[in-house]
Amino acid sequence: MQDPIRVVVADDHPVILFGAEQALLKFQGIRVVARARQSTELVKILQTTPCDVLVTDLAMPGGQYGDGLPLIGYLRRNFPDLPIVVLTMLENAALLKRLSELGVISVVNKSDDLSHIGLAVQHVSRHIEYMSPSVKSALDTLRMNTGGKNDEVILSKRELEVVRLFVSGMTIKEISEQLNRSIKTISTQKNTAMRKLGLERDSELFQYAQSNGLMNLSSYAPGAADTGTGPTEER
Structure with missing residues (x-):
């Protein structure tokens, strides 16, 4: 029997944290091993708790390591082999592009069905890109507006x-x-x-x-x- 995918979930809103965990529990083969409410707690968990995928909110202020893109950059530098699923309410072109440049291959919009979190975890654990529907739509619009170019x-x-x-x-x-x-x-x-x-x-x-x-x-x-x-x- 295949080992479960061990997931750490981070979000500063208790309702979202609970909802994400409950959504993941519906997927066989996925196990939530820890939860965090801000970056200080998250980094400590990652340093001490073995996990296969991190699911993290983008806007999560209050911690020692900040939030947003600076936090994602820190995580990518210090835990380069850990796949990250980013949760966000934002879907503007510049933000999605910066996340991609930082090596994030999965973004889930909180307005989409929470089941996409589990699908994202399954994909990134195999190093496969996954974007929830509204994020994919935003990226498709970006590609159309730029004629397929990906200039910085x-x-x-x-x-x-x-x-x-x-x-x-x-x-x-x-x-x-x-x-x-x-x-x-x-x-x-x-x-x-x-x-x-x-x-x-x-x-x-x-x-x-x-x-x-x-x-x-x-x-x-x-x-x-x-x-x-x-x-x-x-x-």
Whole structure:
């Protein structure tokens, strides 16, 4: 008899954590071996508990190792052989592309039926890609919009600068005053950045920034290294 697939589930919402575990219990051959509510707890579990697949929420603040893309990057570097199924409510093109670049081959949208979590676990345990229906639809739309190209998203340093200040809570007018640029220039740079990232609404920009670790401005300084959004170009 084949050994069960050992799964660790991480989510900061108890209802989602419970729902994911219950969904996995319906699959023979899958066993939940541990649960985590934030990154500190998750990393400790992964260091001490043998598992075959990690199912983790993307937005899971409060832990020592952060959340969003920075956490996924940390997990990929420190547990490179562990397949990851990412749970998220977000499905914008830039986010899905960054997850793929980090080596994540499975994303499940929480709005899809929770049975897709078990299907995802079965697939990634065999190193096969699995995307839930709404995620697959978003990826198909992205491919159609880009003509099948997979060019890396590039933000200029000035665009990234504007995005970081905007998601920190500053208005376009305040950013223009701080950076000594016209309101029209700041607005254009923000809109250009959103277009490059495949985002249409400010709320999506905030969600993307949170998942990308851009909400933490402690390491920000004009001209600093631009992590999480691909290389930058000068303008």
